[in-house]
Amino acid sequence: MKINAMPPCQAKCPIHMDVQGYVAAIAGGDVQEADRVIRRTNPFPSVCGRICTRECESVCRRGKSVDEPVAIRALKRYASDSAAAGAEVPGPEIRFSEKVCIVGAGPAGLTAAHDLALMGYRVTVYESEDEPGGMLTRGIPRYRLPLDLVRSEVDRIRSLGVEIKTGYMLGRDISLQDLQKDFDAVFLGMGSEKSTCPECSGMELSGVWTAVEFLKDVSRGKKFNPGNKVIVIGGGHTAIDAARTCLRLGAEDVTIAYRRTIDEMPAGMDEVEDAREEGIRFEFLTAPEAFEGSGKVEKMRCVRMDLDKSCGGKGKLTCVEDSAFEMEADTIILATGYVPRTEAVQELCTEGGDRLEIKDAAGATRTPGVFAGGDFVSGPTTVVQAIASGRKAAEAVHRYLRGMDQSPEAQEEILQDLDDDVARLVPKAGREKPVCLDSGSRVHSFDEVEHVFTPEQARTEAARCLHCSLGAHVSRDCAVCLNCVLVCPYNVPRPGEEKAYIDMSQCQACGVCAGQCPASAIDLRLEPRTELRQNIRRVLERAESNSQNDFIFGYVCDFSRTRPRELKGENVYTITRPGLGRIDVYELLVPFEAGAREVLVSGCGEEDCKFKDCSLWTRRNVQKAARILESIGIDPERLKIVEG
Amino acid sequence: MIVAEVKPMAEIQDTIKNYSKVLISGCGSCVTVCLSGGAQQVEVLASSLRTAAKSQGQQLEVGEETQLRQCDPMFIEQIRDKAAGYEAILSMGCGAGVQTMAETLGNIPVYPALDTVFFGGADGQGGFVETCAACGQCILSRTGGICPVARCAKSLTDGPCGGAQAGNCEVSKDTRCVWQLIYVRLFRLGQLHLLKETTPPKARRVHPARLNRAE
Amino acid sequence: MGFREAVESGKFLITAEVGPGKGTDMHELLEDAEAIKDRIHAINVTDLQSSVMRLGSLAVSHILADKGIEPIYQLTCRDRNRLALQSDLLSAWVLGVKNVLALTGDHPVLGDHPEAMPVFDCDSVSLLQMMRTLNGGHDMAGNELNGVPDFFPGAVVNPGADAGAGLEMQLIKLEKKIEAGARFIQTQGVFELDSFEKFMKRVEGFNVPIMGGIIMLKSAGMAKFMNKNVAGISVPESQIQAMTDTDDKVKTSVEIASHLVKGMKDMCQGVHIMAIGWEKKIPMVLDEAGI
Incomplete structure (x- = not known):
């Protein structure tokens, strides 16, 4: 994919993962394919599926304009957890001696x-x-x-x-x-x-740790008793990790002291929330001055800070005069920088x-x-x-060894935000939430807090993807009839200078316009027509040779969760598509040419549909095709819509 | 633009019943725009005819083709070789397209698959309306830009007949009387005085009309 | 006194109307005409009314003229181009038909041959101009006539046209018709005197006699049908009720019509009574109206 066509999730991802690609594969139920797509750009899917900071989700246009972002990280985890281990990346084609x-x-x-x-x-x-x-x-x-x-x-x-x-x-x-x-x-x-440590006295006391040392020891299985009261100093991921780990080691009163406010914390808000749920307290605008105790740390003397945000950046910190106070502590963990x-x-x-x-x-x-x-x-x-940095370096090493110029940074050009007028027409669908261990029981073990999606959850969640940038494009065959302008459920197409213009940033990829374009000049990047037609031909050939003149041909929506019983059983051949509003009259008729006994169209029903007016256009196309069947003496009842 | 509609299937089937190899040829201009003869309609008609033939046990090979503009011999020349492989051509162009094709290809019969119905424009809601009669003597300057020749059932140019009811035409209750529209437009333009002018009967045009580029 | 003389002398004008039928039998039509000929100034003969194919108005007008009943030959632009219109007019003149009512005509699609070609080469205004041109000794192309007619042309107006643009355009077109030579005007059927009076105020100063149209109601159903389907006609609820309640439809119909005639006597210059088969009741109407 050209970088200027990147959807925001992919553009924002430091390694430009093909998010839509694997999300679409999950929506279609193909976990192996999803895992393959993920592994093309990411050697650590199961890691990123859990602890990635998911910048992709922060720019997801569904989240920005419609309801909530697609749960991309949880879907990635679902794919890598569910894929069979055999999904190997193919090895190199050439071997170099270097x-x-x-x-x-x-x-x-x-x-x-x-x-x-x-x-x-x-x-x-x-x-x-x-x-x-x-x-x-x-x-x-x-x-x-x-x-x-x-x-x-x-x-x-x-x-x-x-x-x-x-x-x-x-x-x-x-x-x-x-x-x-x-x-x-x-x-x-x-x-x-x-670790960079604050300039405090008492650093040498036992019970004062740096977070990296602490976490490393714990991960190596070293027995560790933090005592009852723990203070973690810092505001990043490591501070949160250290604090939550202490809870799991038996500490009862864990406080994170941070010298700025919650707004400046480098840790993600969801991590802060998880920590709060587990009972961790936060002291903001608090900085340590000294750790005190006899041999072993007993308390921390600290001061209140004042943050002047008016000067820009992270703001200017000053100590508040006469604000010194003390906090008791059995263990102090410094997570202040590395x-x-x-x-x-x-x-x-x-x-x-x-x-x-x-x-x-x-x-x-x-x-x-x-x-x-x-x-x-x-x-x-x-x-x-x-990971991104490693990838760039690998490319640079390769170029160096091969005597090639270092590649210039690609100019990323990402999609515009969804217009309010379009966003308002996109059917709402809330985000699936993975099951989590409840906060009461999880603090007593190191068991993974968040569970993986169930297959149903994963497919439902994946269907929420808006397919940004995979929408319709207009070829030079456009006759400028502007039918697309009239039929688009989201009012995206406009008369352009030479032909109809469909703004890639706004198109929802429902395909209704493509199905209605009299010049066949509109196609979708999301499963283009040539691909669909090839699929149809392939499946029809198989049907024709296996069960001549006695087969049922079905069009099934990728996003429908159930499959009607008419589409099960022998001599039933199906094509799945992301949305059925795009199946045009020809595609409804052509199976009869190959001898289909019946053509069935299986959508999800009106209320459930992720595309606005998709069912309406499906119905219209079916009616139109049925009239044509009638005109050539074929029972129009042989073409029908079935619902699960 | 020219507006056309697909002929009834039975009539199309009847015109090609004696052939076993037919090329359907669409037109990428007006009839694509009015959704009757573009590339999409070509494949739908082709598939329908093949299916019908198969169900009746007949042999029928149907080719598909769409020109940018069927009413110009230069575009027809582009498919001359392909056309030679067929016994007949079913044109999804307007009447002008069918004739240009028949004239250019000469020895292959060309049959219309469309009925050409009028000149007009889009109504903005997916439909098309007749708005010009190609009378050759435009009087739109006096009728507020609304043509009574094309849009009055009786082509009256001196004002409405007495048949309008509730502002609608006596011929079709869901069509506004064009003189009602003209009155409103002239009122808005401050040109109601134009209604008082009498329009003499038009000189009828002699068919076929010609337009020479050299002039 | 002929119709033209009556118009020119300023008399209160009375005309009626007969419609030729489908076929050649004129028996009833002639009987009706005979029954009223002494009470009226002239009888209109309709030209394929409602675009239904019938016996022609020219032939019937000629036969009435022969019988000493003065016809008003209704001529529409629906079926004839300018050649046929001029030729039929000259034929009319030599057959003794002098009064011509110029009409645009209904569209063929409303009649019994809906596929017929609508001609409308001319309209009512240019048809009136055509008669003036013929009266002046020339045809439309400017060629001189050998033997010149002297038609007495009339035209129609629909006072009940949609208020607003509809009525305004009717009035503008009426002025055009008068300018083109119309010497008398017959109106579409009128049922309410108040609104007709208002209409008459609008045509004050047009200087052409206006004859109020009166359609004889035969039943409440007919009234309702016309309200729904005939442009410019609105039979008031009171008259529909009267026709519903009555035991004697003829009597009530005659009462309604005569009331209108009486009222119009002081408003306009004549009445045109369309009895639609009840021609024989016209004398009763006139009697009751005191004419």
Whole structure:
């Protein structure tokens, strides 16, 4: 797909996943296909299906203009959880002799390894810890991301021929110079795990932890008793993760102290909500001054902050005078920020600084052949950002090794918002909610909180996709009759300068106009006519040869949940389509040409339909075709609409 | 534009009953716009005829084709070779299209699948209305831009007959009397005085009319 | 005194109407005409009324003239082009028919041959101009006539046309007809004197005698039918009720018609009574109206 035709969900996704593609496959009931589509761009579907920050959903036009966004993340999880394990990505067509080394087996490094392996390179990954996965295995708590899922994604990457060597730390066990000698290119993706701590006294007290250390220890299964009262300092995902983990370790009173307000929290609102549900308290505009206790921490002295938002950005913080107060604590966890460890790669850093010098968006460093990415470059971000960074780096490594120019950044041009006048006509359909463990019981275990969609939920939810940008387009055969203007249930087409103009941003892809275009000049990007006609021909040929003159041909809507009994049984051949308003008169008649005994059209009934007026146009087309049948002496009752 | 409608199926079947290889030819201009003879209608008619033939145990091969404009020999030339492979042509063009095709192809019979009904425009609701009679002596300047020649059942040019009821024509109760429309338009334009002018009977046009490009 | 002389002398004019039938039998028509000839100034002969194919008005007009009953030859533009219209007019003149009522005519689709071609080469205004041209010794093309007629042309108006644009256009067209040479005007059937009086105020100064049209009601059903289907006719509820309640429809019908004649005597210059088969009752109407 051309980037300028991207729907917002795909454009916003850092790795431009074909969201519509897999959502459509789920709607049509084909989980394997959905998984294939997902894996084309994402080596960590089961991870992203759980902990992705889902920027796609934040821009979903259904959510922006109609009701609520499509539950894209939950659908992705459904696809990857339900797909059979056999859905392998095909291996590379060409193999290159060059060897590439990746340092750091987090999502950025592993994605780069995955992509480069698929391109045909030999890839070795060095990981300082004893298990690959980076933050996925040692930062994200189990109740959000079960460990075995990450392991199985890593195994898939291994299965592409990637060698992962654990226990090798750059600067300790291996050096950059050696790697440059042994490999043709190097990618550095060592993450951003060095905690930055507030300038407080009492940091040395026992019971004061950094969140990364804390979560890593817990994930390794280390027994940990946080005591009763826990204070977590910070406002990001890690702060929330640490706080919720403490609850699960038995703490009863967990407070997150953040120096700004809820509006500035980097953590997602849904995470905040989940935490609140579980009983975690929040102290906003609160900053630590000192941790106190004798040997072991007992309390935190802190001050109230004042946030002046008028100066732009995240606002200016100042201490409120005489506002000091104390909070008791058995454990204090610092989740206030992380920076990359750059000691081992000083030669790549800015003069006298400890920041990596990066020359372009693909992660080229000042040394040719050495690239860097992920949190190691950007500081802590999200898993999908890390994947995107790994992908870009893989592309850059490939271009470097092949002597190609580095590719210019593609200009993304995304769809306009839905006009109010169009949005108002789109039938409303509330978002499906996955079942979650109730907040009372979930805090006592590390069981995954959110469950996967049931198949019914998944299909219903997937049917909510608006197919942005997959709507109608007008070919040069347009006779400018403007019938499309008259029939569109959403009033989208307009007379254009040379032909009818259908705004891609507004079209709902119901296909009514295509079915009514007398010049056959309108087609849909969502399953084009040629595809449909080929399908019809193929199915009719099969029907003709298997059950000559004694078969039933059915058109079934992808989005209808039940299948009428007339369409079950022997000698029934069906075509499914996303919506039936687009099935034109010819398509209703042509099965009779092939000898169909009956042609049945199975929609979902008026009230349920996701497309406005779809049933109306289906009915009109059926009536029109029935009249033609009558005129040629064929019983019009042989063509009918059946409902589930 | 020219407005046409598809002939009754029985009549179409009758005209081609003696042929086993027929090419249906649509027209991409007026008759596409009025939903009667465009590419979509061509495939619908073709499929219908094939199905009908099959159900009656007859052999019928039907080809499909649509020209940009059937009333110009230059477009017909483009399908000359294809047409040669058929015994007859069923034109879904207007009367002008059928004749241009018959004239250009010469030795292949061309039959109409449409009835050409009038000149007119879209009514904005999916229908078409007769608005011009091609009389050759336009008087729209005196009738507020509404033609009584085409739109009055009696083509009266001197005002309405006495038959209008509730502003509707005596011939069809759901058609506004065109003189009612003219009166309202002239009133709005401040040109009611034009109604007092008498229009002499028109000189009738001699058929066939011609328009030479050189002039 | 002939019809033309009556018009020119300013007398209160009385005309009636006969409709030739389908076929050649004129027996009843002639009997009706004979029965009223002494009470009226002339009898209109309709021209394929309602576009139903019948015996022609020219032949019947000629036969009436022969019998000394003065006809008003109704001539419509529906079936004849300008050649036929001029030729039929000249034929009329040589057959002794002098009064011609110029009409546009109903559309053929309303009659019993709905597929017939509607001609309407001319309209009522140009038909009147045509007669003036012929009276002046020329045909429409400007050719001189050898032997010149002297028609006495009349025209019609529908006072009950839709209020507003409908009536305004009727009045404008009436002026055009008068300008084109109409010497007398007969109106569509009138049932209410108040509204007719208002209409007459609108045509004050037109300087052509107006003859109020009176249709004799035969039943309540006929009244209702006309209200629904005939342009410009509105029979008031009181008259429909009277026709429903009466034991003697003829008597009531005559009462209604004579009341209208009486009323019109002071409003306009004559009456045109359309009895539609009840021609023989016309003398009773006139008697009761005191004429």
